[in-house]
Amino acid sequence: MDNKSFYITTPIYYVNGDPHVGSAYTTVAADVMARYKKTRGYDVYFLTGTDEHGQKVEETAKMKGMTPQEWTDLMAPRFMEMWKALNVKNDDFIRTTQERHKKAVKKILKTVYEKGDIYKGEYEGKYCVSCETFVPENQIVGENCCPDCGKELRMVKEESYFFRMSKYQDALLKHIDEHPDFILPRSRRNEVISFIKQGLQDLSISRNTFEWGIPIEFAPGHITYVWFDALTNYLTAVGYESNPEEFERRWTNGEVVHLLGKDIVRFHAIIWPCMLLSAGEKLPDKVVAHGWWTSEGEKMSKSKGNVIAPLDEVKKYGVDPFRYYLLREVTFGNDGDYSTKGIINRINSDLANDLGNLLNRTLGMYKKYFGEEIVANGQFEEIDLDAQKLYDETLNSVDDTMSRLEFSRALEYIWKFISRMNKYIDETGPWLLAKDETKKERLATIMNMLVYSLEKIAVLVAPYMPESAQKIWNQLGIEKDIEKALLSDVEGWDLLEPGHKLGNPTPIFPRIEVEKEVKEKNPINKDLKIENPITIDDFSKVEIKVVEILEADKVADSDRLLKFKVNDGKNIRQIVSGIAKYYPEYQELVGKKVLGVVNLEPVVLKGELSQGMLLTTEEKKRVKLVEVDSIVKTGSKIK
Known part of the structure; x- marks a missing residue:
């Protein structure tokens, strides 16, 4: 240590x-x-x-x-x-x-x-x-x-x-x-x-x-x-x-x-x-x-509504799958894309099929062939020694990649060992050995190899998925706190004494139906009723531009009105807007770029000429100007 x-x-x-x-x-x-x-x-x-x-x-x-x-x-x-x-x-x-x-x-x-x-x-x-x-x-x-x-x-x-x-x-x-x-x-x-x-x-x-x-x-x-x-x-x-x-x-x-x-x-x-x-x-x-992360191939922005909210993802998929996906999906240092399909595929393939399947198959067969208690080992054979050697190589590879904070690569090595142990089941065929009483000792060695490998795998994945790792240990009948476990605690291949009682297998990573999830995330209302419908020709009559606020002041004898001098890219014009109560510090708007309708018929409000209209949003009785990123050119048309 x-x-x-x-x-x-x-x-x-x-x-x-x-x-x-x-x-x-x-x-x-x-x-x-x-x-x-x-x-x-x-x-x-x-x-x-x-x-x-x-x-x-x-x-x-x-x-x-x-x-x-x-x-x-x-x-x-x-x-x-x-x-x-x-x-x-x-x-x-x-x-x-x-x-x-x-x-x-x-x-x-x-x-x-x-x-x-x-x-x-x-x-x-x-x-x-x-x-x-x-x-x-x-x-x-x-x-x-x-x-x-x-x-x-x-x-x-x-x-x-x-x-x-x-x-x-x-x-x-x-x-x-x-x-x-x-x-x-x-x-x-x-x-x-x-x-x-x-x-x-x-x-x-x-x-x-x-x-x-x-x-x-x-x-x-x-x-x-x-x-x-x-x-x-x-x-x-x-x-x-x-x-x-x-x-x-x-x-x-x-x-x-x-x-x-x-x-x-x-x-x-x-x-x-x-x-x-x-x-x-x-x-x-x-x-x-x-x-940086994009979302479904696009830059995240509030206006697009594609910002990933971590707590929402945790509610949908669980904290461990979310943690796993973040660090498995992209090489640390590169940009990555967060997608619904991506996280579901990782949950179904890596977690449910590979790790979950290894745990469920192992515990199911052990209880079927030997009951709830661990039995004594027999002799290890070459196939067992090869798996043990791969585990030792995995430890070295994980440590090497983690020393450079290459999380995704480290997980690749861990999953290579998980895949090997799934293949080990298929190659050793415990269900065939169980039919022959003379092969009981060999069957015990194989099943113990699988249990020991799961005990080790749980410690390897614990940094990424601590709750799931604890559940694996508990299903193996190990009640210790895995967050205090050291890799040195799980050295060797005779980790659990004969008589140790195994726990009950329950799926830790339920599969998710991809089409159902994507459909539920972005439901389309085919019966949507449009209120006050207009045609594209009606809309094209309205000329909306990005305008820059040059001056802002109160309108005399009005608590409601502010007057703005704005640059529309060609002209300096004055626009009067009834937003005074929402912007007590109205001088802070100077220099902002906002959206304005520039082809309205001019009107006079409280003695002040208004040559357009500033666009606003209203949410919970709070009115806000529609601001535009300062990088957008003044006078740009909205289409």
């Missing part, structure tokens, strides 16, 4: 939205890795949490009529509840608003500042509020869009403190070169190296234009830039500011692995290592970036 510390983290998730299939994927993957390392005897520490500072949080809280702290206090529990529902067993949940974290951030800033790696300057440049990052001119997409999220950039000019990141360019390249597995998969490693070689710029690490963040002690009026704040969470959770012994064990002398989505790999593989080099701390052992 290796008692070395293994420390694994997810990114801390931003609290401006609910957890989704992407964050579920990262967190389940980290949970599987943590559980696997425990089966290998490691002392594991698994961290996840929430990122709660920054301009976006401040603006969202204001829009919701809350303080930033109230907003984050509302959102953080949603992540905790999601992970509980997905059977994620993290050891810690960090929030960047916690005092322990504030102390850690102040400590690392002080260390880096005293080293001379932080200086005062002025920043003028393009800033993405959504990603909370400045974007160099050579990375701007199109006319003025962020390369990561595609949203429009703002020009910002402010006094700022800078981190001398450029100083560590050569040291970082040297570290990456000397540690081939530092950035995984290799495609991301190449991307990061290419980016660094373009030349690292010093990093703005403070803000003074908003207040929601951790104050910088040596820079009055400035708060900590969100990435410098957020990344430090990995140190906070293992005692950086408060527990030197724990920090030395978990970080300095332990194995440290960060899991994250590919969109934030540069922050973790460039900014974070440079911060650590400056602070004199060890760099993480691995930074592993996974791909």
Whole structure:
């Protein structure tokens, strides 16, 4: 048993939205890795949490009529509840608003500042509020869009403190070169190296234009830039500011692995290592970036209604099949497609046919031939020894692939062994041996081989499907907690003493009818009645365009009306809209792109000319403008 510390983290998730299939994927993957390392005897520490500072949080809280702290206090529990529902067993949940974290951030800033790696300057440049990052001119997409999220950039000019990141360019390249597995998969490693070689710029690490963040002690009026704040969470959770012994064990002398989505790999593989080099701390052992998920072959979006809600999937298929599918379907690091047909096929083929069938056949035959109790083994023959050898090879292959966080490959090796044991049944023919009394001892050996293999398989699949693995053990009559099991506990091929009582076989993975499931998911109402029907010619008379709001103001002597100056791509026009009570902070609409009808007959409302109509939605008596992504060109026609 290796008692070395293994420390694994997810990114801390931003609290401006609910957890989704992407964050579920990262967190389940980290949970599987943590559980696997425990089966290998490691002392594991698994961290996840929430990122709660920054301009976006401040603006969202204001829009919701809350303080930033109230907003984050509302959102953080949603992540905790999601992970509980997905059977994620993290050891810690960090929030960047916690005092322990504030102390850690102040400590690392002080260390880096005293080293001379932080200086005062002025920043003028393009800033993405959504990603909370400045974007160099050579990375701007199109006319003025962020390369990561595609949203429009703002020009910002402010006094700022800078981190001398450029100083560590050569040291970082040297570290990456000397540690081939530092950035995984290799495609991301190449991307990061290419980016660094373009030349690292010093990093703005403070803000003074908003207040929601951790104050910088040596820079009055400035708060900590969100990435410098957020990344430090990995140190906070293992005692950086408060527990030197724990920090030395978990970080300095332990194995440290960060899991994250590919969109934030540069922050973790460039900014974070440079911060650590400056602070004199060890760099993480691995930074592993996974791909993105599409849904039924299309990018997920709320407007398309194809966003995968993890809790809905768990209700339909169960938590273990959902966890299994996420990590089996796609090679970790590549993009993947989540499909109804895909998860059903995995449940029916891998879980019901392969693993479920092996369990049911084994227990059914054992009870038929020998009753409920395990009988003594006979001699092992060559076919048995071959299966045992394949199991040993499986252990090595799984450990090798898991060391590179290749979850799908590891499952392939496990299923290769499961398939072998199903074939072993067909090759040994227990039903034929049962007819010959002189073959009873040989029959006992074969049936015990199958039982022992299932006991081992349960421990191998437990990190992925802990509830199902426990059910397998229980059906084998093993009442111990499988979450505490080590692979070393199931060495050998005489695991259960004669007289051990087997449990009752019941299907763990019921089959799902594909056509029925797909039909139920997207039912079409063939008897749909259209209210107030119009023809395509009627619709084509309405000219709808994307308009950009240039100015917004109240209409005098009206509590209901707002007047907007908008750009329709050709003209500046005024539109009056009765949405004042829904937008008390109406100035925040300036710069937004919305939909407007531009061929309405002009009218005068409360003395103000209105040359069109803004389109809105209404849900639960709440009216909202129909906003359009900033990347869409002003004046675009809706057809």
